[in-house]
Amino acid sequence: MKLEEMILVSVDDHLVEPPDMFDRHIPMAYRDKAPKIVSSEGNDSWVYEGRRLPNIGLNAVAGRPRKEFGCEPTAYRQMRKGCWDVNARIDDMNANGVLGSICFPTLPGFAGLLFSGAQDKQAAQVLLSAYNDWHIHDWCGKAPGRFIPLAILPLWDMGATVAEVKRVVAKGCHTVTFPDNPAPKGLPSIHDNYWDPLWTVLSDHDVAICAHIGTGYAPPHPSMESPIDAWITTMPMSIANAAADWLFASIWQRFPKLRIALSEGGIGWIPYFLERADFTYEHHRQWTNANFGKSRPSEVFNRHFLTCFIDDAFGLRNLDAINSKMVAWECDYPHSDSVWPKSPEYLWNSLKHLDDAQIDDITHLNAMRLFSYDPFPLLGRANCTVGALREQARDVDVAERPNLGGHNPVNPDGRPVTSGQVVKFFTGAPD
Numbered sequence: 001m002k003l004e005e006m007i008l009v010s011v012d013d014h015l016v017e018p019p020d021m022f023d024r025h026i027p028m029a030y031r032d033k034a035p036k037i038v039s040s041e042g043n044d045s046w047v048y049e050g051r052r053l054p055n056i057g058l059n060a061v062a063g064r065p066r067k068e069f070g071c072e073p074t075a076y077r078q079m080r081k082g083c084w085d086v087n088a089r090i091d092d093m094n095a096n097g098v099l100g101s102i103c104f105p106t107l108p109g110f111a112g113l114l115f116s117g118a119q120d121k122q123a124a125q126v127l128l129s130a131y132n133d134w135h136i137h138d139w140c141g142k143a144p145g146r147f148i149p150l151a152i153l154p155l156w157d158m159g160a161t162v163a164e165v166k167r168v169v170a171k172g173c174h175t176v177t178f179p180d181n182p183a184p185k186g187l188p189s190i191h192d193n194y195w196d197p198l199w200t201v202l203s204d205h206d207v208a209i210c211a212h213i214g215t216g217y218a219p220p221h222p223s224m225e226s227p228i229d230a231w232i233t234t235m236p237m238s239i240a241n242a243a244a245d246w247l248f249a250s251i252w253q254r255f256p257k258l259r260i261a262l263s264e265g266g267i268g269w270i271p272y273f274l275e276r277a278d279f280t281y282e283h284h285r286q287w288t289n290a291n292f293g294k295s296r297p298s299e300v301f302n303r304h305f306l307t308c309f310i311d312d313a314f315g316l317r318n319l320d321a322i323n324s325k326m327v328a329w330e331c332d333y334p335h336s337d338s339v340w341p342k343s344p345e346y347l348w349n350s351l352k353h354l355d356d357a358q359i360d361d362i363t364h365l366n367a368m369r370l371f372s373y374d375p376f377p378l379l380g381r382a383n384c385t386v387g388a389l390r391e392q393a394r395d396v397d398v399a400e401r402p403n404l405g406g407h408n409p410v411n412p413d414g415r416p417v418t419s420g421q422v423v424k425f426f427t428g429a430p431d
Contacts, residue, residue: 004387012330025130062334073406094393097386111215112152145375149173174372179216180242224420239265267315274298
């Protein structure tokens with residue numbers, strides 16, 4: 001296989017919602033309840049239930065020089081149009097040689113929890129369904145075969161949650177986002193029987209869970225004075241805490257068809273994690289009462305957990321310790337960890353030592369299987385390769401664009417940026 005022959009499906013990207021996203025999908029009686037864009041002092045912000053939300057384009061820095069990366073931008077004009085316009089997104093996907101994409105939300109949070117904290121829950125449920133309709137019809141539906149729909153759920157109401165799953169499945173959506181750990185968000189833990197109706201409906205309708213890092217369990221940082229680089233380094237593997245909790249839950253024997261993706265978690269840490277889980281089970285189960293039946297924890301993990309990576313050469317060199325049928329690639333456009341528009345080059349350098357079957361599994365077949373996604377009948381396989389898509393994007397400008405605005409260097413004097421300074425950006429906490 002050659003680089004140009006790869007077929008790339010990204011299981012973790014992000015979108016910035018356009019200002020008019022709710023216009024076509026909200027009943028007239030609820031229009032005054034919907035989030036609205038307010039512009040002030042050069043910034044664009046969503047306002048919901050009287051509260052101004054922090055940032056419309058959180059880390060949407062695709063196309064900027066790396067020296068201008070940060071938590072910004074704060075206005076639509078400061079982003080590549082592909083962040084919030086679906087037609088421009090397709091252009092940027094083509095330029096990057098990417099066929100398919102799962103796009104996590106920004107406005108409601110990666111796990112859709114904005115509406116869980118709403119005061120007016122009746123309106124929140126209407127707005128949540130409207131969001132899903134916009135995402136399925138206006139975003140994914142704009143380019144059939146190019147996106148894997150991802151639904152958010154009204155997790156505060158189990159009856160409504162089950163009904164929403166059935167509703168979006170009828171629209172062709174077989175993927176939902178769910179917090180990696182719901183307990184810190186005031187929801188029952190994954191060990192609570194509250195969730196059993198959800199696990200049942202997901203299993204019955206072949207719907208996969210996407211648990212994105214940081215959606216429940218906040219990635220820890222040692223101190224407010226710690227360099228932000230240290231926090232960024234450990235951020236993907238911080239999902240190991242939640243992964244262990246999911247792994248030792250009792251749900252896998254009761255719901256054998258359930259599947260979960262550890263979105264943006266990387267894979268290099270998986271071999272030791274599985275070794276440690278097996279050791280823990282063998283060494284401690286007689287007093288902890290853990291019960292995996294006739295399986296080891298590593299075997300359960302390899303059946304039910306999709307692991308996802310952006311750039312992970314170590315993990316790809318150690319696939320013998322990971323189930324390569326449950327590994328998938330992700331682009332993370334338009335966030336700062338993404339290597340757009342050179343994703344194929346980075347990826348090829350990491351996996352070109354693998355055989356063609358393994359490359360196909362990791363780049364697209366595993367994602368297609370887990371997320372019930374098959375673009376080939378619509379688009380034709382020959383039109384889905386890196387080379388074919390880039391040929392369609394020959395006129396797309398991918399040159400870096402400096403000075404788009406919205407970038408305010410945290411420490412223009414060259415001092416290392418700290419975790420506390422970034423926390424202050426969002427919460428107003430002292431740095």
